[in-house]
Amino acid sequence: MNTKILSALTATAAVTAMLGAAAPAHAFSFGANGISFAQDQEVEFNFLESHGAYTSSLGIYQVNNSVASLVSTLFSETKSSDNGGANEWRGTSGNTVASGLVRFTFLANQVYTLGLSSLYYGNSAGTVYSTSALNGGSQQAVFGGSSLFGALNLEKTNKFGAAGSFTNGLTSLFDKGFGTTISFDDRGNGNDTDFQDFTVTAEAVPEPMTMTGLALGLGGLIAARRRRASKAAS
Structure with a gap:
C-alpha cells in the first residue's frame, strides 16, 4: 500500500477513535439527580x-415541572418471584419477566x-423513582458499575449503608459489556433500604462513528488520488 495512503488512513482512524472516545461527554446526567442527555442517546x-413479594414494573x-x-415500560413482572419465598422471593429473567434486552432512546x-x-396482592404499593427529588428527597435507587451488584448481594444487614456512594451511573454507563447497575428499594418491608x-x-449504545469516519476518510483519499491522476494525464 502507498505510504502516503497508509499514513492518511492511520490519521483518519486516530481521529475517529478520538471522536468515539469523546462520546460519553454527550451525557450530562444519569443517576439519582435525574437523567438527561445533550444529544439523543440510545440505552440498552x-x-x-x-x-x-411485590409484583413490579419498571x-x-x-x-x-417535577411531574x-x-x-415507556421496560420490564413488567407477571408474578412476584420464581418460586414463592425461595431465595428471598427471587425473580429472574424468563420467569417473572420476559427474557431479552430492551432499548430506549432518550431525546436530547x-x-x-x-x-x-409495585403491586402487593393486586393492590398498589406505590411508585419510587430513580431521581431522589421525586421521592421527597429519599434515595430509592443506587447506580454503579458491575461491582455494585456484587456488593448488594454480599450486604449482611437489612440496610445498604453505602447507598449514598452510588448516586451516579454516568461514568460506567459507557463501559462496554456491562454498563452501570441500577437497583431499587421499593419501600417494602418497612422501607428496609436493601436496594435489592x-x-x-x-449500557449506552455507541454511535456508529468509527466505520462512518473511516468511510469518509477513504472516500476523500480516493477522490484526491483521482484528481492527481487526472492532472498527470492532462
Missing part, C-alpha cells in the same frame, strides 16, 4: 433479578427518570 437495559418517565409521566435536552411501580428489590443494567 437488561433485567437481572428482583427480590420481594418504566421510563419524562419529568416536567413524572410514563413514556429532555429530563427523565426511571420509576418502579429490582435490579437492571444499563
